[in-house]
Amino acid sequence: MKVALVGYGKMGKTLEKILVDRGHEVVARFGSEGTQVSELKKADVAIEFSVPEAAYGNLKTCLESGVPIVTGTTGWLDRYDEIVSLCQEKNGGLIYASNFSLGVNLFFALNRYLADLMAPYSDYNAEMTEIHHIHKLDAPSGTAISLAEDLIKGLPQKDKWALKENAQSDSDLSIEAIRENEVPGTHSIRYSSAIDDIEITHTAHNRQGFALGAVIAAEYLNGKQGVYSMRDVLNLPS
Ligand SMILES: NC(=O)C1=CN([C@@H]2O[C@H](COP(=O)(O)OP(=O)(O)OC[C@H]3O[C@@H](n4cnc5c(N)ncnc54)[C@H](OP(=O)(O)O)[C@@H]3O)[C@@H](O)[C@H]2O)C=CC1
Numbered sequence: 001m002k003v004a005l006v007g008y009g010k011m012g013k014t015l016e017k018i019l020v021d022r023g024h025e026v027v028a029r030f031g032s033e034g035t036q037v038s039e040l041k042k043a044d045v046a047i048e049f050s051v052p053e054a055a056y057g058n059l060k061t062c063l064e065s066g067v068p069i070v071t072g073t074t075g076w077l078d079r080y081d082e083i084v085s086l087c088q089e090k091n092g093g094l095i096y097a098s099n100f101s102l103g104v105n106l107f108f109a110l111n112r113y114l115a116d117l118m119a120p121y122s123d124y125n126a127e128m129t130e131i132h133h134i135h136k137l138d139a140p141s142g143t144a145i146s147l148a149e150d151l152i153k154g155l156p157q158k159d160k161w162a163l164k165e166n167a168q169s170d171s172d173l174s175i176e177a178i179r180e181n182e183v184p185g186t187h188s189i190r191y192s193s194a195i196d197d198i199e200i201t202h203t204a205h206n207r208q209g210f211a212l213g214a215v216i217a218a219e220y221l222n223g224k225q226g227v228y229s230m231r232d233v234l235n236l237p238s
């Protein structure tokens with residue numbers, strides 16, 4: 001598979017190693033100078049990990065150039081529906097995931113299960129903490145938002161999420177976003193009562209899992225049209 005890397009920072013470089021190990025060829029690399037359509041078109045699939053303000057434009061260019069795209073950039077999701085419509089209009093291919101690692105996708109399922117289990121027990125209050133490296137531009141993380149949206153669907157006590165400093169009522173799911181050293185990504189969900197706490201945590205040790213998952217997603221998308229998720233790629237139950 002010929003791959004264009006749109007965004008060639010920490011993730012782009014980790015992706016390149018995994019792509020080469022799996023027998024793929026990186027035919028183009030783009031950074032903050034932006035994409036070049038003639039180079040982009042050499043790829044079977046583009047993998048986009050850039051910055052929140054550039055993601056929408058990059059995805060639009062890929063879809064308009066007929067290049068299917070796997071994107072993991074976070075912080076641009078207010079425009080997700082526009083990109084899905086463009087993908088459908090162009091008969092393109094798209095996979096977005098706030099987190100591509102197998103471990104986090106299993107953790108998503110565990111979070112949904114736990115929220116359903118806790119729904120009748122209003123003595124427990126749910127809260128979330130995410131910890132990332134100091135270079136991260138967005139807060140809360142895309143993964144925390146995915147976890148929060150799933151939790152709110154299952155737990156009647158919460159109706160929206162808010163960063164801890166903005167949380168106003170008991171029905172807000174508080175998300176504490178901590179920025180610390182070079183932490184790759186840690187997410188915890190805690191149910192606290194006066195009697196005890198129940199807590200689940202996913203800790204990434206490095207970026208390998210994110211990058212491997214994105215490469216597996218690109219292998220899945222190659223030659224397909226449509227909008228897919230990591231649940232499709234990993235064949236996980238909905
Ligand atoms: N979904 C997931 O599983 C994961 C998602 N992420 C997300 O991926 C994104 C990137 O993370 P990371 O690699 O750590 O970040 P980095 O800051 O290390 O890299 C970002 C890269 O994007 C480039 N860039 C800036 N503007 C553009 C543009 N207009 N077009 C193309 N590239 C551009 C930068 O270029 P230059 O070097 O020239 O400045 C840089 O190389 C973040 O949003 C992060 O949250 C991260 C890990 C996992």
Ligand SMILES: O=C(O)C1=N[C@H](C(=O)O)C[C@H](O)C1
Pocket residue numbers: 074098099132136140141142143144184185186210
């Ligand atoms: O910026 C990062 O590094 C990460 N971003 C993603 C997110 O916002 O959830 C995924 C992972 O946690 C690492």
